[in-house]
Amino acid sequence: MNSSINDAEDPSINYSNLLVGNPISRRSYVVDRELVRLYKLAVQDKSRLLTTGSDISKVPLAPPMSISALSLRGVVNDLKIPGGTLHVGQETEYKKPVAIGETLHCEATVSSNNVRGEWRFMGVELKVTDSKGDIVMNGKSTILLPVKSE
């Protein structure tokens, strides 16, 4: 995608100082029914929720992509992503299904950070673990932040 929106990086964050390996965000969330309901409504996912467990103790599972969305929530807020930022690439690897009601721990770290022209190309590594410490999702986002014109 191409853009030339005249937005600047958030002055309260010095994006140049973010080095590879630096943490961006570390947050925990409970994947509750309301969150999943809202997510499915927004993305118009009318498919039936998959379940885990035996017939008498079935637990509905969160849609995998709702976990990806959750993993990016901290990035958007803690990185104070400015208007005009573009999300250009996403890699995701699901390792374990997530039952509704589970508590997830989402971590994001810088994997690359370079300026080319009027854009800052930032790679963000994502890791999501459940309450047992098991990895449920790994990922990588590539975002372009508009660099303030001098």
Add this chain to the structure above:
Amino acid sequence: MSTVKQEGDKLTAICKEVSRQHISLYAQASGDFNPIHIDREYAENSEFGDNIAHGMMVAASISELMGVNFGHNWGETGKMKIRFRHPVFPGDVVTTSGFVNKVTQIGEKTLVQCTVSVSRQTGEKVISGDTSVTLTKQ
């Protein structure tokens, strides 16, 4: 769930119309309130000329596509690598489709690799990428 696992098999396509209401709901669900998505005045003054949908909101249909076609296996072993190529605007009708491009037997497991894309009503590809899922013998 379908029995798609032969090279060349098409995945059951998904078609949706994206509305401002859906974009607003996604902002709430994801916590991403970037004005390009939800502030009409801001968006009208941007080069896009209108609000655009969150990329991950549009990409959700790829995960849905894989879930519909491969069930539990997607949430347990799924991999996806996608590129957001063009914006999606309110009122756009997007179609998510894909096909199996490679099937590899690895012992008792089967690795299924797919090519997926999301297109607007104009035919323009807005997302393209690859997915894979590992199937275990039942």
